Amino acid sequence: MNPRDIDDILSGRRRDLFAHSLRAGATFAEPFYRLGLNLHQSLYRCGLKSRHAVDVPVVSIGNLTTGGTGKTPFTARLVKLLIEQGMIPGIASRGYRALKSEDSHSIPANDEKLVLDLMCPRTPHRQNRDRVTAAQDLIIDHADIILIDDGYQHLRLKRDVDLVLIDAVNPFGYNHLLPRGLLREPLNALKRAHLIVITRTDQITQDQLAGIEHEVRRYTYVPIVHVHFAPTGWQDHRGNTVPISESHQSAVAFCGIGNPEGFRQGLTKLGLELNDQNWLVFPDHHHYTQDDLNQLAEVAKEHANGRLVTTLKDLVKIRDLIPQGITCQALLIEAVIDSGEDVLIKTIQSKIKREPQMDADGRR
Incomplete structure (x- = not known):
């Protein structure tokens, strides 16, 4: 299931019968998760599981x-x-x-x-x-x-x-x-x-x-x-880096991270216009295949002159999978x-x- 669909279901934004059924099942399972969590923590509190210190902070x-x-x-x-x-x-x-x-x-x-x-x-x-x-x-x-x-x-x-x-x-x-x-x-x-x-x-x-x-x-x-x-620049799959000022409005964006919406908002602030055609989300920590990149390349050729943008977490996993004629850039950011x-x-x-x-x- 698409991560966006999961968010829509958990948040209650989706109101169809399927979404209601999944929420009901998840609500039923929630107390069992809490029970397992409490048991795990109590084993440490009562000393049945040991905590270990090391010699540095x-x-x-x-x-x-x-x-x-x-x-x-x-x-x-x-x-x-x-x-x-x-x-x-x-x-x-x-x-x-x-x-x-x-x-x-x-x-x-x-x-x-x-x-x-x-x-x-x-x-x-x-x-x-x-x-x-x-x-x-x-x-x-x-x-x-x-x-x-x-x-x-x-x-x-x-x-x-x-x-x-x-x-x-x-x-x-x-x-x-x-x-x-x-x-x-x-x-x-x-x-x-x-x-x-x-x-x-x-x-x-x-x-x-x-x-x-x-x-x-x-x-x-x-x-x-x-x-x-804060965005600091772009790095492509060959390791070349360009300043953030060289942002382009035309690109197909994709990611497989825990918070895709945060990445999407960051790209939007840079002037990238994203819609269902040029914004694709994969599961967190997704292991990309060559087929994944070939499909992304086809979308990029059709909608963005062969340009893909993603996160650095995604780029480090796919550098050897980028098809010929495609430019794939990661948005470089730093915590401020x-x-x-x-x-x-x-x-x-x-x-x-x-x-x-x-x-x-x-x-x-």
């Missing part, structure tokens, strides 16, 4: 909803800020839907790692379902602070700081847990956060932003930081912290201060 970058909140560009920005503070960050991630690798001796990377490798080229990044092992490997790589990508629900690795990202375009996942909505946890889970980051604040009104903050304040009074994602950059750094610094460890003789 750990910062989790996560969210309460499925789909994209802009964690990748925000993580890249945070890496730069930590480096400016004299730290050596490393990134630990699960590696969800990693791409297949022709090298049997290498660990396949997913799209997020490929993008972060481009945006943070000297920052070690380990992908492993076992985030504790990933963190320990990063320490061997000389990292002195670990960033856990998508770590808010990962309880096994202890963390010093929990940062929670909220997407301003769809902040609370239709106010339902999976599968009826997009929430991984109830909103009262915000109580665990040390700082809230509201992303894409440029895509909503000030009244809407105030409404989001009012809802957040029902659960926590930790600092709130505002972030938007509108307010609270100092608060962000101070919050992390205040939480990562640890007492020096004693050796076997009791010496520090």
Whole structure:
């Protein structure tokens, strides 16, 4: 099912019998998801499952909803800020839907790692379902602070700081847990956060932003930081980069990310006119085939003189699949912290201060 159809059904925008039936089934399943979530968390609370600490501070970058909140560009920005503070960050991630690798001796990377490798080229990044092992490997790589990508629900690795990202375009996942909505946890889970980051604040009104903050304040009074994602240029599948000023109104746009609407709004602001003919959405973390690109190429030839535009997450997966005569460009963006950059750094610094460890003789 098309991701846009899923959103229309969950949001209630679709009112047909099929949509009503799916919502009813999802509503029936929602309490079972909540039961499983509570059981999982209670196993850690009562000590039946262990939490593990590592020898350096750990910062989790996560969210309460499925789909994209802009964690990748925000993580890249945070890496730069930590480096400016004299730290050596490393990134630990699960590696969800990693791409297949022709090298049997290498660990396949997913799209997020490929993008972060481009945006943070000297920052070690380990992908492993076992985030504790990933963190320990990063320490061997000389990292002195670990960033856990998508770590808010990962309880096994202890963390010093929990940062929670909220997407301003769809902040609370239709106010339902999976599968009826997009929430991984109830909103009262915000109580665990040390700082809230509201992303894409440029895509909503000030009244809407105030409404989001009012809802957040029902659960926590930790600092709130505002972030938007600024376009910086275009990069094509051959690695060539041009400035953002060279935007064209004619293109076929596509993506397979968690929040396609945020990407669409960004393109619209650049003057791209999108409709059902030149806007195509694939599932999040979609593994593109040659047939996918051939079909996209045909649409691009028909409607946009052979020009495709997409996200960097998508481009890194399809560079070798672009047909001849087609130009495919990714929109390059960076996270801009509108307010609270100092608060962000101070919050992390205040939480990562640890007492020096004693050796076997009791010496520090």
